Amino acid sequence: MPVKNRFAELQAEITAWRRDLHENPEILFETHRTSALVEEKLKEFGCDEVVSGIGRTGVVGVIKGKSDTAGKVIGLRADMDALPIPEETGAEYASNHAGNMHACGHDGHTAMLLGAAKYLAETRNFRGRVALIFQPAEEAIGGARIMVEEGIMERFGISEVYALHNAPGQPEGKFLTTPGPLMAAVDTFHIHIKGQGGHAAMPHETRDPVMAACGIAQAIQTIVSRNHYALDDLVVSVTQIHTGSADNVIPDTAYINGTVRTFDKGVQAMVIRRMQAIVDGHAASYDVEAELDYEVGYPATVNDPDKTTFAAEVAREVAGENRVLAEAGREMGAEDFSYMLEARPGAYLFLGQGDSAGLHHPDYDFNDEVAPVGASFFARLVEKAQPLRQGAEMEQA
Numbered sequence: 001m002p003v004k005n006r007f008a009e010l011q012a013e014i015t016a017w018r019r020d021l022h023e024n025p026e027i028l029f030e031t032h033r034t035s036a037l038v039e040e041k042l043k044e045f046g047c048d049e050v051v052s053g054i055g056r057t058g059v060v061g062v063i064k065g066k067s068d069t070a071g072k073v074i075g076l077r078a079d080m081d082a083l084p085i086p087e088e089t090g091a092e093y094a095s096n097h098a099g100n101m102h103a104c105g106h107d108g109h110t111a112m113l114l115g116a117a118k119y120l121a122e123t124r125n126f127r128g129r130v131a132l133i134f135q136p137a138e139e140a141i142g143g144a145r146i147m148v149e150e151g152i153m154e155r156f157g158i159s160e161v162y163a164l165h166n167a168p169g170q171p172e173g174k175f176l177t178t179p180g181p182l183m184a185a186v187d188t189f190h191i192h193i194k195g196q197g198g199h200a201a202m203p204h205e206t207r208d209p210v211m212a213a214c215g216i217a218q219a220i221q222t223i224v225s226r227n228h229y230a231l232d233d234l235v236v237s238v239t240q241i242h243t244g245s246a247d248n249v250i251p252d253t254a255y256i257n258g259t260v261r262t263f264d265k266g267v268q269a270m271v272i273r274r275m276q277a278i279v280d281g282h283a284a285s286y287d288v289e290a291e292l293d294y295e296v297g298y299p300a301t302v303n304d305p306d307k308t309t310f311a312a313e314v315a316r317e318v319a320g321e322n323r324v325l326a327e328a329g330r331e332m333g334a335e336d337f338s339y340m341l342e343a344r345p346g347a348y349l350f351l352g353q354g355d356s357a358g359l360h361h362p363d364y365d366f367n368d369e370v371a372p373v374g375a376s377f378f379a380r381l382v383e384k385a386q387p388l389r390q391g392a393e394m395e396q397a
């Protein structure tokens, strides 16, 4: 039976899993119920190997093809974690974990990969093996990094990796990707300023951290406007400034926080160097102490050009020629699948989910209509990457 027809049959089941996950969102590494459900399903489908507790709460399932001796191992990844956002969708299956919700559609990603797993375990029309990677903590910390550090690529012999992310605002079921750099590296900076507070009527007796914070926040913007080559991608955003408590008090301290997005490690190094110089220089000129704490986060997500071309071909088979944009261009969001793509070549694709609230919004809800498309993509990718030798499929049919 063609891949797409089988997934049309599985849609009700995939939707039920997705809504169950949506109702029970778990954040970061706390995906205990989710991981247990994934493990149970993978065993029920007849996966040849199911390993839990990788990357704390990550799960990997392995399915052997009908001819598993000659082929390689393809890794397919879904993220499982939710966000600390109170849900406002009003859905029947809305979160029953107060304060947390699946606002990024990772419930849908997990359900789609489970759907693909069920089909692949049933049919096994491929050579080699497929490793189904279910990871926690995509939204922060980087569950993917920890799973890579714990050696999943070597342990399961994975040679290439693929992942999907839903995309609100893009046509339902349309695939978008791009070869090469796709999503940015994300860093976080914290600047702690310590001056000398006092009465606001006598500023000459203080060393004002508020003015220093304003000066630093302004000067940081010149890293983008004055220090870097205009055609390189760079975002530096100051997102928080906290200080003070009253109109007549100059506070002791101020705090600045923000994010940096880059694609190039040279640009990233320049930002760190310039930010340090700005902080040190302003500390001297405003007569305060200032400390920069710069956290390097997820690296850029870089698609392998050949694997991306291949994945786009698979997407065309599943969705149709006109529903694949293979050169969509890059964006400044970030994704910890980048660690898997640093370890192995592969591709990351977006899957349009029609008009809906945006990702990380309290009204967001994954569109169940696109789940069969995503599950078909994963399944077809494995069959197309490692087709059974001619005749073998017939023999087994």
Ligand code: NI
Binding pocket: 104, 105, 106, 138, 165
């Ligand atoms: Ni996400």
